[in-house]
Every structure is written in structure tokens, then in C-alpha cells.
Amino acid sequence: MNSRRPLVGWLLIAPSLIGVTCFLILPVVLAFVVSLFRWDLYGSRRFLGLDNYVSLLSDGALVNSLLVTAIFTLISVPVSLAIGLVLATQLVRALPGSAIVRVIVVIPWVCAPLALGVVWKWIFQPSVGALNQILGVRIEWLTDPSLALPAVAFVAIWQNVGYISLFFQAGLTRIPGSIYEAARIDGAGPAQQLWHMTIPLLRPTTFFLAVTQVVASFQVFDMVYALTGGGPQHRTEVIASLIYNEAFGASRLGRASAVAVILFLLLVVITVIQQRWFSKRITYDMS
């Protein structure tokens, strides 16, 4: 029986191994290769060495999109985590009716970011959009260069808050109620409890969410595509938008691949840092 096992093992993993090799590992290698060429959508190619990387750095496109992505991340991740936490602390009180709200706030998370982007593009529309009609103003939310990125970040926050609160709810229910009982007896008010107990005790959840949300926001594409396509004046051109626009807009597959390689290396660095930090976990057993 044992002699047959190695073969069975290999047979069982064969399909997924083919998939992982052909559609994940090989493309990453190929991205490195293509990034060294001038390569267009119609098949013409010429070896350039590192010229794509040099031109990306010198014409500012890469720096711009890294900056846009960083700003987007620095707005959307902290704000959605903070709102998600506040929402979670209210939802776990399990008052009558909160079960419905718990379901409602997760609805945006299951919807296609592309479709939500289209809905919000319409809400932001200057003349017939719902937002300007409600506010009684005429603001160009998505075409004003200084407003576009905050507006995009707002939609991302709106989509993710409910999902993030699910994780905080799970974290909160793991904190023993007896700790709060003790704090209340010692006279700690709700704000003190939140700041001195809940937030420190939720550190593992917060850290997990921060890492996964940062990684996700470095890959955001669909919503930006629907809302602005990267404009105005490249002000919302996140890394993924730059890759798409270079490859399928400007037919510069080599330059697009160079951006992809840089994004990949960035994500590897983030993941390695995450692995280092994850070993420092605290327990809820305070005794």
C-alpha cells in the first residue's frame, strides 16, 4: 500500500500543479522577460535591457502612480479600519434590529467593484448626480484634480467598512466579558474602555486587517477604472491602472510589465514584513 502512495500523491496534485506552474509561476517569469523588451500588442518586439525601467522613472509615470497608490492606501485603510471598528463595537451589543444592520453593511462587499464604481460615478455626476442634488451644489467630484482621488478613496471605504467590521466583531466576541466587568467596576468609562482595553486587545485583528487591506489597495483596479479610468491628469492612476493603460491603452507591454514587476517586488516586501511581525501575537488569556 505504501509503495503506491507517492504516485497517488503526485497524481492528485497534478492538475493544480499544472495550473500553478502555467498560470502563476510562468507568467511572473514572463513578466520579467517582457519588461526587458519594447513589445507591442501586434507582436513586434525589440530587446531594450533596462530601458523600460529607466524611462518609467525618468518620465515620472511610475513615481506618480506609486504616490497615487500610497495616498489612496493612506486614506482608505486607516479610515475604513476606524469606522469598521466603531461599527463593530455597536453591532456586537446585539440590540434588537442589529442583526439586520449586520447583513446590510456587508452587501457592498459582495457586489462587483466595477458595478459599484458605475453606480457611484452616476451619484457623483455633476449635473444629474444624486449627491449634488442632495447637497444643492455643483461640484465636479471626479474631474476636479484635487477631489478625484479622495472621492475614489471614499467609495473604497464605503465598500469595505462592513466587511472590515465583520472581522472586528469576530475579534470583539473573543474578548472575555469579564475583563470589561472588571474595568467597569474600576470606573472606566466607555471611551477609556475602548482606548485602553478594546483597541490593544484587538491588535492581532487590526494587524491582520491592516496588512490584507494594504495589499488589496495596492491592487485596486476595477473601481478606479469605472470611476475615473486613472484621470484627471493621472491623478487617480493607481499602479494597476498604469499597468492596464500602458499595456492595453498605449500598446506598450514591456513598460507595463516593468510596472508589474515592481508591484510584485513591493508586495513581496510587504508580505515578508507581515510574516516577521505575525510571530508577535498576544493572547486574550490575561491571567
Place this chain on the structure above:
Amino acid sequence: MTAHTARRRPLTGSLPARRVLGHGATYLVLLAAAVLTLGPFLFSVMTAFTSTTQFAQQGPLSIPSPPVLDSFVGLLTSADGFVTPVAVTVQMVAVILVGQMVFSVLAAYAFAQLRFPGRDLLFWVYIATLMVPQVVVVVPLYLMLSEMGLRNTFWALVLPFVLGSPYAIFLLRENFRGIPSELMDAMRIDGAGTLRLLRHLVVPLNRPIIVTLVLITVVTHWNSFMWPMVITSGPEWRVITVATSALQSQYNNNWTLVMAGTTLAMLPLVILMVIFQKQITRSVGEATLR
């Protein structure tokens, strides 16, 4: 002890007032969350049911009177409407779902329960590929599948995903490792082969995580946009997200039609989510516990 009881007294005294105030604030937060979440959906669904003339006269905040199905009828009857995209999306999701589940279960079982040379190294390779996002591989994948002559075909939509997912394999392996070996041995002694073991023991014992993965897979691929947009062209193999995007750029100011499109694109998953809310909540636990 006495100090505690002494401090407790003033708090208990004002408890009813505090409780009402506390609940009031909570309900305010919950109400705000519900309204802000549902608002955009409400606006878009309302607009989808508004006639174009009423929309032109009264704008986006008007309540449809009477509600009309014109936009939906238009979307479902016109030649470049939503019937084909819905059919293509359903087929794509179904094929990817079946393939990913079957091949991921097979691989996860091998990684969790069998010994074979290279197993641990390969598993680490699988884990490492979790770091590879779609957008990094989209250009090379496009070149590869174009080279294979698969551009604008159904196969191009499903092939990169149908052979299993490292994420699913990872989660399943964690769960499969917990199966008691006495149960496995007992079935093996009774002469059960690997496939019978999987069907009658491994899969039934791990139904919750499999349901979770089914939901994640359906949501991910129903909503996927970048790859289908890149690898298909024209209406033949258009999926629902690409059709929504095309509708928006084609009928830029016909918002009643566009909102009918987004409603059709989102409604199936919203229904799915409401039905399976418990499993989705649990999937959050699965993700944090890894």
C-alpha cells in the same frame, strides 16, 4: 473588595439613564450605517425603474411614478443586451467553480494526508504563489493565451483558474489535517480507494469550509472584470461586468438603462449573500484563524 463596591454605587444609580443614552447612540450609529450603505443601491434601483422622460424632467431623486420596466425590458431584449452576458457569466462561474473545487480538494487531500517526495517543498511553492496578484500576471497571461489562439474564447475565460486555487488548497489542507486517522484507516481496511474516501469521508466531514470556499469562488469570479475585459472582445463572450462597463461608456447619459444594468449585475450576489449570511460571517473566522 470594599473599594469596588463603594465605586460601584454611583454607577448603578444612574444606570437607567445611561442605558437609554447608550442605546440611543448605538441606534444612531446603526441607522447611519444602514442608510449610508443602502442609499446608493436605493438611488440606482429607483432610477432603473424610472421612465426616461420622468428622469429627464425630475432628476435622480424622484420616486418612479409609475414604476416602469422599460429599462430592464430594453436590456433583456436588445441584441447587445444582457442575456448573453448573464449566460456567459453563469457558465464561466460554474466551470471555474467545479474545476477549482474538485482539483483543490484532490491536492489538499494529498498535501494533508499522503506522504510523497517533494510534498513540503511543493506546498511552500503553492503558498508563495498566494502573493501573485492578477494584475501582475495579466499581460503575460494575455500573451500566452493569445499565442495559444484562445483570445476571445470561452476557454480563455476559465483556463487560468479552473485547475485549482492555491488559496482554496491552503484552507482545505488546514481542515483536512484534522481528520482522525482511525477513521481513514478503518475505511482503507474496508478496501476504500482514494476517491471513495474523499467522497464519503473527507468531503462530508468538511462541508462548512467547502461551502465557504464555494461562496468565495462564486463571488470572486462573478465579479471578476479585468481578465475577462482584456481577453475577450465584442459581445460574444462578454461577461456581466464587462457588459455593464460597455453599457456605461456606450450610453453615457442614459442613466436609467445603465442603472438597470448595475442592478442586474449585483442582484444575484446580494440575494446569495442574504441567504448565506451565516456562512459568510463564519468565513471571516476561517480567514483570521490561519
